[in-house]
Amino acid sequence: MATPYQLWSAKGSGGGIIEAAFAVAGAPVQVIDAPPWEEGPHLEQLRQINPLGQVPVLVLPDGTVMTESGAMVLLVGERHPETGLVPAADDPRRPAFLRWLFFLTASFYATFRYDDYPERWVADATAQDELRNRIAEARKDMLRQLEAAAAAPCFLGDGMTALDLYIGMMNRWKPRTDWYAENCPKLTAIARRIEADPRLTPIFERHFS
Template identity: 50%
Template sequence: MGFYRLIGNPGCGSAIVEAAFALSGLPYQTEMLEIWQPGPERERLFQLNPLGQVPVMILPDGSIMTESGAMVLHIIDRAPGAGLAPSPDDPARPAFLRWLVFLVASIYPTFTYGDVPARYVNEKEGQAELRAVTEAECQRYWRLVETGIAGPWMLGETRSALDLYVWVMSHWRPGRQWFRDYCPKLSRIADAVDGDPRLAPVKAANWPS
């Protein structure tokens, strides 16, 4: 089997896919690009993904995949024994799909539009408002997740790729301390994933101490 190549940037959504790869056993290589400053690396990213977003995954046959949720589902298909998702006939599968789509379709956009509001609004006042609105929505959505799960993992007693999303996204705003204060179940998930020794290289590459 050929190698997968994952194009990413430290601390970004590529860390989710990198973590899934680390648990899957599939052969992969990670390439970190400078995506925030003009230059050849950013130009290469736009050649791979016209949206200029990471992650980008280059499959062994050379084809290109974007969107972290799609990548995670592909990894699950290629490594069904890795425990990244319930099997299609498992009663927990619908909940897995529901929360996966919720994370990428509802929570993820709060960062897309709120992290750099100047991309979408010219006026300073409007930028501040967009940032505040997306911050509030992000917190509201996480509270919905918190009340919707029983723990200790997103799907109850079984860990899945959903918990990798929680681990990575809890590093983003509103930040790990906010999760400890307001979403303790999600905070415990993030801490538990953080302690997996198989993810130590991913942690070192994305959040070096």
Template identity: 40%
Template sequence: MKLYGEPGWGSALVEAQLDWYGTEYDLERVGDLFESLHARQNLARINPIAQVPTLVLGDGTIMTESAAITLYLAELAQNDTLVPPAHSAQRAAFLRWLIFIVANIYPTYTYADDPARFVHSPDAQPSFRNTVNEYAIKMYVVLENHASQPWFLGERFSALDIYIGTMTRWRPGRAWFAEHAPKLFSIASATDEVDSLKATRQRNFPNK
């Protein structure tokens, strides 16, 4: 498999899962998709919206969308340690919150990372960005209110904890979570200490 990504970006979600399962893959850095038109054009050849993670499977099939990849990798590895299996007690909650994260929280980064794609007037862009970031915070509060401990689903570690460990490094940042979303902060901190994910974390977040 080949994973297109960039350290600390959304590809880290998939990198962690590939490492967890021990799946072989090559990582190809895409460059800064916001700063480099060349990087965007290159990635757009395989993913028309030029986002990471983009995963090319062994047979050449292209997968995007981290939640789809999360479900697919668990099936491929025939390993349910990150994804509660069908009919298990945590399956419904897992699916609900996985999709909640990618449908309600992840797009707020798409909108606020580069508001010019959504709001043409430069004058209106800062306020659009602030409003989107405030909305993201509301969504994180909902997530916080539904989080168990020590992991999001309770005693069972899952891919949700990998999402939380990774995304809490993005806006608004770990310090905000420590103060306003202590359960998510605690999950993220515990995920940092999971032995089999430490190398992935260090590659993606070397200074944090």
């Protein structure tokens, strides 16, 4: 039997986005639970394949290691073009897709590294609170930008793309579902649609039960 794709992931993490991409592609992936926030022998193994100690990490059937969820969804989408997860180079939605994929990963997702672990960046407790609060506000500003740019029923209009998978999963993260429902109705509608997709509902149930 061919070596499967291996996904190092953790409950509630961005690994769920990659699992969702594989589910849409109908392609098998072996999920390895490696929560970076829990002590255990998996931590050293995780750091060996990703020195940042983060999940998700995708190990390809040929042994190539990929970090960065944005790179992974591009790969899955390109290897499974029939999914429409990644609009093709000549698709008019392509520039917006690339823009918002990088916004979601490089600007938005990246913030969690700082306010989940403020003690890594500043020693003083007051400074840690300030860092947490400022990042929380910056994150809400970014979500308002996303809300203004969102179409319906999917982020780019018709046709689910990888952006919708991010929006679905991130809806459960800070500032949490209730804030989204109150402030970002379009993102909320996209997230609900994604969670209700029968290919994806089991992933959400596993990640958020």
